[in-house]
Amino acid sequence: MAIRRALISVSDKTGIVEFARELAAAGVQIISTGGTHSLLEKEGIPVIGISEVTGFPEIMDGRVKTLHPAVHSGLLAVRDNEEHQKAIRELGLDYIDLVVVNLYPFAATIAKPDVTYEDAIENIDIGGPTMLRSAAKNHAFVTVVVDAADYAGVLEEIKQDGDTTLDTRKRLAAKVFRHTGAYDALIGDYLSKLGGDPLPERYTVTYEKVQDLRYGENPHQRAAFYRRPLAEAGNITTAEQLHGKELSYNNINDANAALAIVKEFSEPAVVAVKHMNPCGVGVGSDIHQAYQKAYAADPTSIFGGIVAANRTIGADTASLLSEIFLEIVLAPDFTPEALEILSRKKNIRLLQTGELAAAEGRKSDWVLTSVAGGMVVQESDVHTIAEADLKVVTERQPTAEELKQLLFGWKVVKHVKSNAILLAKDDMTVGVGAGQMNRVGAARIAVEQAGDKAKGAILASDAFFPMGDTVELAAAAGITAIIQPGGSIKDEESIKVANEHGIAMVFTDVRHFKH
Numbered sequence: 001m002a003i004r005r006a007l008i009s010v011s012d013k014t015g016i017v018e019f020a021r022e023l024a025a026a027g028v029q030i031i032s033t034g035g036t037h038s039l040l041e042k043e044g045i046p047v048i049g050i051s052e053v054t055g056f057p058e059i060m061d062g063r064v065k066t067l068h069p070a071v072h073s074g075l076l077a078v079r080d081n082e083e084h085q086k087a088i089r090e091l092g093l094d095y096i097d098l099v100v101v102n103l104y105p106f107a108a109t110i111a112k113p114d115v116t117y118e119d120a121i122e123n124i125d126i127g128g129p130t131m132l133r134s135a136a137k138n139h140a141f142v143t144v145v146v147d148a149a150d151y152a153g154v155l156e157e158i159k160q161d162g163d164t165t166l167d168t169r170k171r172l173a174a175k176v177f178r179h180t181g182a183y184d185a186l187i188g189d190y191l192s193k194l195g196g197d198p199l200p201e202r203y204t205v206t207y208e209k210v211q212d213l214r215y216g217e218n219p220h221q222r223a224a225f226y227r228r229p230l231a232e233a234g235n236i237t238t239a240e241q242l243h244g245k246e247l248s249y250n251n252i253n254d255a256n257a258a259l260a261i262v263k264e265f266s267e268p269a270v271v272a273v274k275h276m277n278p279c280g281v282g283v284g285s286d287i288h289q290a291y292q293k294a295y296a297a298d299p300t301s302i303f304g305g306i307v308a309a310n311r312t313i314g315a316d317t318a319s320l321l322s323e324i325f326l327e328i329v330l331a332p333d334f335t336p337e338a339l340e341i342l343s344r345k346k347n348i349r350l351l352q353t354g355e356l357a358a359a360e361g362r363k364s365d366w367v368l369t370s371v372a373g374g375m376v377v378q379e380s381d382v383h384t385i386a387e388a389d390l391k392v393v394t395e396r397q398p399t400a401e402e403l404k405q406l407l408f409g410w411k412v413v414k415h416v417k418s419n420a421i422l423l424a425k426d427d428m429t430v431g432v433g434a435g436q437m438n439r440v441g442a443a444r445i446a447v448e449q450a451g452d453k454a455k456g457a458i459l460a461s462d463a464f465f466p467m468g469d470t471v472e473l474a475a476a477a478g479i480t481a482i483i484q485p486g487g488s489i490k491d492e493e494s495i496k497v498a499n500e501h502g503i504a505m506v507f508t509d510v511r512h513f514k515h
Contacts, residue, residue: 002162003143005074006098007050008040009033009066009128011105012148017043019100019151026158028098033065034058066127075099075134079141097163098154099135099144103128103183107229110190117194124187129180139173140166146179182206186229198366203377205368210237216249223249234356235259239330242339244349247328251306255328255351257415258308264384264411266358270294270309272302277434279305281412283427287311287331291320293428298449306330310356313338332356383510385410390506393486393495398504402458402481406506409460410483414512418462421446421470423479425457440469447477454478462512464488468497475501485511 006028010016017039020030024045032040033050040047050065051057053074058065074096077084088095104125109115135144143164145154150172157164164172185206192200207226216223225247227237236256241247247255258273265283270290272280279301282293287309295302307321308330318338321329328349329342342350365380387403398406409424416422416434421442423431431450433442439461447454455478464487465471471494474482482498486507498505 003028003097003158003164005029005031005094005096006100007031007066007071007096007131008047008100009036009050009131010100010102011125011128012102013039015148015151016040016100017045019148019155020045020047022155023098023158026155028158031096034062063126066131069093071096071131072134075131075142076138077141078138095141096135097142099131099142101128101132101144102146102148103132103179106183106190107186110186111230120190125183129183132176132180136173136176139169143169144172144176146172146176150175182208182229199377203375211246213247213249213252221249225249225252233354234263234332235353236330236351239351239353242334242350242352243343244328245347247349251328251349254306255308255330258306258328259330259353259356261412261415262308262310263356263358263362264415265310268309268311270307272298272305272307274301274305277416278412278429278432281429283408287313288317288320291317293426295320297429298432302326310358315341318342381414381512381514383414383512385508385510390483390508391486392504392506393491394498394503394505396499396502396504398481398506402504405458406460406481406483409458410508413460413462415514416462418513418515420462420512420514422460423447423450423454423457424460425453430454430457439463439465440473443470443473447473450477456480458483460484462514464491464511465494466490468493470494471497471501471503471505475503479503481505483508485509487511 006023008016008020008030009032020040024030030040030047031050031053032047037047037049054068054070056068070093073088073093077088077095104123106123109123110120132144132146135142143154154164157168185204188204192198207228210225210227213223213225215221231237236252236259254273254276257276258271261271261278261281262269267283268287268290269283270287271278272294280294280297282290282297284290284293304325304327306328307326312333312335313331314335315337318341322341322345326348328351330351330353332353332355334350334352342348362382364382367378367380369376387407405424408427409422412429413420413422416432419436419439419442421433422429423446430453431446433445436442450457457479458481459474459479461484464485466488467490481504483506486509495505
C-alpha cells in the first residue's frame with residue numbers, strides 16, 4: 001500500500017523543508033497547517049491547507065483546526081475493513097497515510113524564568129497529540145513520525161518500496177506513545193506543582209536518554225543514563241565531558257555524590273569520593289590548597305577516585321592531579337593549560353559543570369528510589385545550619401576554631417552513608433567511618449584512619465548517640481569537640497561523659513541519615 005497523502009504540522013521545523021520536498025518529489029500529496037503550511041508554500045513545495053480537507057476554517061487562534069472527522073477518519077480507518085471503506089467513500093473522505101507532527105514547545109516555554117501561567121497553558125498542544133495517537137493506533141496502515149531523526153529512514157523506505165515496513169511503523173508508533181506520554185507527564189507535573197500537590201495520587205515522571213552505558217554496577221547488568229527535562233545546570237546530567245572514555249554507571253553515581261558535597265561550600269573546596277562516600281574533603285584559600293588538603297586527608301583511598309572542585313582548575317592543581325590515577329575530575333571550568341596537562345592521561349574523564357550554586361542557593365528537589373515493584377519519593381536533603389542554630393549542651397563552650405570545624409564537619413557528614421562518623425581538623429577531613437551497623441563501629445574506623453590527626457580534631461555524627469560509648473572513644477582519641485543531632489533518651493549519658501573529659505558538644509536537632 002503506497003503512501004499517497006501526508007499531513008505535516010510541526011513546531012520544530014528542523015529538516016522539514018528537505019523532507020517535504022523529497023516527499024513531494026515522490027508523488028506524495030502534502031496537507032499542512034498554519035506556520036508549516038506557510039513555510040512549505042514559501043519554499044515552493046506543493047501543499048494544501050487543512051481547511052481544504054476539512055471544509056472548515058482554522059478558528060480560535062488555531063486552537064481548533066485538525067480536530068475534525070475528515071482528518072481522524074483518514075487516520076483511523078482500517079483499510080481492509082469493508083464498513084470503514086464504505087464510510088470513507090460515502091462521506092467523500094480520503095485516507096491519510098503519513099503523519100509528521102511534533103508538539104508545541106511546552107518544556108521550552110516553562111523553562112523560561114519569566115514564563116506566565118497563560119503562556120504555559122497556551123503551549124499545551126491538543127490537536128498534535130490527538131493526530132499522533134490516532135496515527136499510532138492505526139500503525140498497521142499509517143506511518144507516524146514525531147522525531148526529525150527518523151526522516152531519512154522513512155524517506156529511504158518510501159523511495160524504495162513506496163511505503164514503510166510494518167516493523168518500522170510499529171517502532172515509530174511506540175516512539176509516539178512514549179513521546180506523548182512524556183509530554184503529558186511534564187504538563188501534569190507542572191500543574192500539580194502549581195496546585196501545591198507535588199505528591200499526587202499518581203506519580204508520573206519522564207526522562208530523556210543521555211546515553212547507553214556499557215553495563216550497570218556490574219558487567220552482567222544492562223544500564224542507560226537518563227536526564228530529567230529542564231534539569232538545572234551544575235549537575236552531572238548537564239555537565240560537558242571534555243576528555244576521556246565514556247562514563248560508567250558507577251562513575252555517574254560517584255560524580256553525582258562528589259558534586260552534592262562540594263556544593264555545600266561557598267569557599268574554595270575540593271572533594272574526593274570513592275564508592276559514593278567522601279574519602280577526602282578540603283577547604284582552602286584557593287582551589288590548589290583545597291586539593292592538597294583533600295589529598296592529604298586520605299592519600300590511599302583517593303587513588304582511582306572521583307575529584308570535584310567548586311572553582312576553575314588551573315595548571316598548578318592539574319599538575320598535582322595528574323600524578324595519581326583518577327577516574328574523573330569535575331570542575332566549573334579548566335584553564336587551557338590545565339586541560340592540556342590532564343588530557344595527556346588517556347582515560348581520565350574531565351567534566352565541566354559550569355558554575356556551581358552553594359548549598360544556601362539550592363532548592364529542594366524530589367528524590368526517587370526504586371524498590372521491588374515500586375518506588376519511594378522524598379524531598380532532597382538540602383538542609384543547612386548556621387552557628388546560631390547550634391545548641392551547646394556541655395559545660396565547656398566550643399572555641400571559635402572548633403565551631404568553624406564543627407560546621408565544616410556537619411556539611412560533609414550528611415553525605416556519608418549511615419551510620420556515619422567524620423573527624424575534621426584544619427578545614428579538612430581526617431577520618432571517615434561510613435555505612436556501619438552501629439555508631440561506635442563507625443567511630444572506630446574514623447579514629448583508626450585519622451591516627452595521630454585525631455588529636456585536637458572534631459567529631460561529627462549524622463545521627464544521635466544511643467549511648468555514651470562513642471564519646472568515650474572520642475575522648476580516648478583526643479577529640480575536643482562533637483557535633484550531633486541529639487534526641488536520644490540517653491543524651492544525658494553522652495553529655496555527662498563529654499563533661500568528664502572536657503569535650504565541647506553541640507546539638508543540631510537535625511538528623512542526616514543517608515541509606
